[in-house]
Amino acid sequence: MMGTLESRGAVIVALLMIAMLVVAVRAWGAIGERTRQIERRYEDWRTLRERAVRLDSDRARLADMTRTGGAPPLADWLRAHRAEWAVELRDLDRERIEGDWALQRMQVTIARVRLADLAETIETLARLPAPWRVVEINLTALETVPGIARASLILEGLARAPATSL
């Protein structure tokens, strides 16, 4: 009788043990999969977060630069600061950034300019709160006088871009 009870107890304990082992094995097996899922989500989140932080930073910078209305109209600015220059302006293109702000690209041709004046002028333009950035400068010397040339510049600056123009 005692032996029967003992062996029944042993069977129950053994079954419990097997069941728990199955639970344990499945749980431990699933742990690897869960860890990989967490790692994947964390990586996805980090990727998004990095891009979002960069975007936020760019937006903040754009807002700062356009607070006073973007880069000053180049024709007006040159007229005000370099009235003696014979300037020819041409609107090249506009590349939309976000909302109604775009990057306006302009070609400026100056028939005769002192190189020192040119350098000083484009440095001033680059220091404006919403600057005109110099993308390219082409200089061709005028044969007769050293230090004076014909200049062709491509500049880009922030400007409002009506949706229809894009």
Next chain:
Amino acid sequence: MVWARHSAIGVDFAGSRLIAFEACGNGRMRVLEGAPPADAIVAAALPAYAGFLRRLTAPLPSIDKARRVLPSMLDIELPFPLESCSYVFLNMRRIAGSGVEALAIAARREDVSAWIERCRAAGVDPITIEHEAVVLWRAWQAERPLAREQVRLIVYLGSDRTTLAYGDANGLIAATGLRQGVDALADARAPALQRLRVWWRAMREQRKEGSAHVAWCGPAADRADVRRVLIEALFPEGAPRDVDAPDSASLLARALAQSQVAGIGIDGNLRRGDLAHPLLARRAARAFSRSLAAAAAAALLLGGVGRIGLGALDRMRDEWQARLVEEARRVSGVDRLPRGQELLIAQRALDQQAAGWAAFSRYHSPGAESLLSHAVRSAAALGIHFQSAVVRPNSIVVHGAAGDWDAGDQLAAVMAAQGLRVELDRREAGADERVHFILRGEL
């Protein structure tokens, strides 16, 4: 299994008389008068004539593997089926170059059972029954350890049985026994004596070297006439040195009791399986139950820890999922994102804006103004005239003319200081007596 006891009783028989000896954990020993108490821990020895003893060597390097092979080797040696026997393997050890050696002990279960009945008839129920030769050898080794070159012949003389055990410093080698006691050995022509002589000669043939001595014990070890006849029969070349146990009559009982107290008698126990003493059987069952319970508890713990760990990981995964969804919503501006598509949708939204923002990123990087300023100022200082120049934020090409050979070099050095890789191509001075050059620089 450790089986040490505070006190235990060893029993032996001198004919029908029971010899009982009690050993205590504190080292005290005493002879018991009459039958031991019913609940006493009793150890007995199976006479050598009822047992089988052989040194076996399994040609395997591993003890575990040898343990699996040894029963088959024993089966070949036994004169009766292994299934009908109770058997143990003692003193297993690796022998360099030859495998694993073990002392195989076996006895027919019916003989073990008959011996249990005999003990019970005398009023004792032994918990363990060891092979007599094993116990005697252990007792004599404790009494007088053997040197490496010595061999020992133990002669147990009883009133109803005789036992001979033989071994060397490595342990017991062989044993034999007779159902006859000293009276059957008193006559030099007795068949019993002839059997012992044949056995001993065979033993000596197997091992010729080593100085043998005889160790006497047993209730009839004081029979000088029998000892003389035996010595003459076994050692015709001359009597060897012989020694007597201090209390030779009770040596076996005393050794059995001491082994029990020390917990070393259990390994050689032939009372096992369905012959096992109820106390040992219960103990084994309890140990088995405890092992099962411990294993079940371990499994429960393992399962529990696994589930808890999994739960914690699930929560962590859900937290990161929530963060991902929140970030994706913010970036994409979409409120309801399909599960698993969050990153894709958010990245698509970001990609759509990427071109514009790439232009903006370029816009707030340095333009060509800095390079032009350096070039113009240096040229003025060095007396260089530009014939033409193309300046971009990361490159410059200048066609110029200088008043001397080195001016071009100096302009190149200024450009190199701005981080440009510069190439200078100069030509000999021409009709205008100026050095014409082309300077190319790139970031």
